[in-house]
Amino acid sequence: MAGTVKAAILRGRKTVETVVEESRKKAEKVVEDGLNTVDAVVEVSFNTVETVVVKGRKRVESAVSLGRKTVEQALFHDRSTMQAAVLHGREDVRIEQVPISKAEAGELVVEVGAALTCGTDLKVFRRGYHARMIVPPALFGHEMAGTVVEVGAGAEGFAAGDRVVALNSAPCGECYYCERGQENLCDDLLFNNGAYAEFIRIPARIVAKNTLRVPAHVPLEYAALTEPLACAVHGFEDSGPRPGDTVAVIGGGPLGLMILHVAALYGCQVIALVKYDGQAEAARRLGAAHVVQTDSIREAIRETRALTEKNRGVDIAIEAVGVPEAWQEAVELVRKGGTVNFFGGCALGTRVALDTNRIHYSDITLRATFHHTPKFCRKALDLISSGRFQAEAFITGHAHLAELNRVFEKLMNRSSEIKTAIVPEEKR
Ligand SMILES: [Zn+2]
Ligand SMILES: [Zn+2]
Numbered sequence: 001m002a003g004t005v006k007a008a009i010l011r012g013r014k015t016v017e018t019v020v021e022e023s024r025k026k027a028e029k030v031v032e033d034g035l036n037t038v039d040a041v042v043e044v045s046f047n048t049v050e051t052v053v054v055k056g057r058k059r060v061e062s063a064v065s066l067g068r069k070t071v072e073q074a075l076f077h078d079r080s081t082m083q084a085a086v087l088h089g090r091e092d093v094r095i096e097q098v099p100i101s102k103a104e105a106g107e108l109v110v111e112v113g114a115a116l117t118c119g120t121d122l123k124v125f126r127r128g129y130h131a132r133m134i135v136p137p138a139l140f141g142h143e144m145a146g147t148v149v150e151v152g153a154g155a156e157g158f159a160a161g162d163r164v165v166a167l168n169s170a171p172c173g174e175c176y177y178c179e180r181g182q183e184n185l186c187d188d189l190l191f192n193n194g195a196y197a198e199f200i201r202i203p204a205r206i207v208a209k210n211t212l213r214v215p216a217h218v219p220l221e222y223a224a225l226t227e228p229l230a231c232a233v234h235g236f237e238d239s240g241p242r243p244g245d246t247v248a249v250i251g252g253g254p255l256g257l258m259i260l261h262v263a264a265l266y267g268c269q270v271i272a273l274v275k276y277d278g279q280a281e282a283a284r285r286l287g288a289a290h291v292v293q294t295d296s297i298r299e300a301i302r303e304t305r306a307l308t309e310k311n312r313g314v315d316i317a318i319e320a321v322g323v324p325e326a327w328q329e330a331v332e333l334v335r336k337g338g339t340v341n342f343f344g345g346c347a348l349g350t351r352v353a354l355d356t357n358r359i360h361y362s363d364i365t366l367r368a369t370f371h372h373t374p375k376f377c378r379k380a381l382d383l384i385s386s387g388r389f390q391a392e393a394f395i396t397g398h399a400h401l402a403e404l405n406r407v408f409e410k411l412m413n414r415s416s417e418i419k420t421a422i423v424p425e426e427k428r
Pocket of ligand 1: 118119120121142143227228
């Protein structure tokens, strides 16, 4: 009897236990399902909220951008004339009200954000013309970046509001030289001038071949350095550098400083040969390992060679002054088997006397790099955008268009200015 009762109790307990266990499991499952559902709901709502926020932000951004573009467009279309620097002759630049060109097929009109002064412009200002580039009366200035305000029919890949740097030239792409990748020597190199102005028309060929979009984080005045930097990178690479090479750069002007900075970034030991204190200071800041500062060419050669092992001379010497004495000096700086680059263009009709014995028996390579090619323009803008290139060091002043004459007079007096950014009044 007792056994039966015990067994019954035992059975009953088991049943209760089973029921309890089952209910617990059921309850757990409900809770778990509930939790999952809650999670899923939270996740979904969260995603929805995020999507809505992102979408909303994008809509607002595009509305703002559209609004800005529309306003810019409206302002631009209300205008038919602009302020621009017109070169009339020697040291005669006048700021005049001139018509704004319309964008024809394939062309762009760009509102200039910043135009930079350049040694070439200074030469043109002094002489009143440039054999290849500019015949007065003419618009003037060639280093600039800005914002597209008008797009001609068929100008592929550009829209109003785009920030761009438009180069000062573009090759034809079809001649003997272009086909050999020497586009800087193109038989039909097309030049464009008129950067010292509120707006500039960009010819179709330059739009197609040498107009580059400026990344949002790059200020327009830095992007405007693309043209001279393209020449500098071209000259440097043409000299066949290897990391660790000792490179002498003669001249502390904007291009000399750019070449030495590029060489230092590339990992060369740079010796800068300069005349003025401001140039010496800039050279050091831009990575020159040594600065030789003297007016005497003989002394400069002696000091430079003394900086190399056993006075052997440098691996590469780049001349960036553009006077015959400096060309001759460059040949005296290099070691046996070294390379000289006559980068600085001298005045028309200039000749130099070179020591043929030294050039032949020391197996010296002579090069003379001119201008840039589309490839180097892209390399230059990439270098500026990377932040490795110290763009800010090259822009030492800002001025408005109306002050252009004063700026050139100052540059002629060999001030320590490297480049002055000519900017529209309201953007200073
Ligand atoms: Zn230039
Ligand atoms: Zn060509």
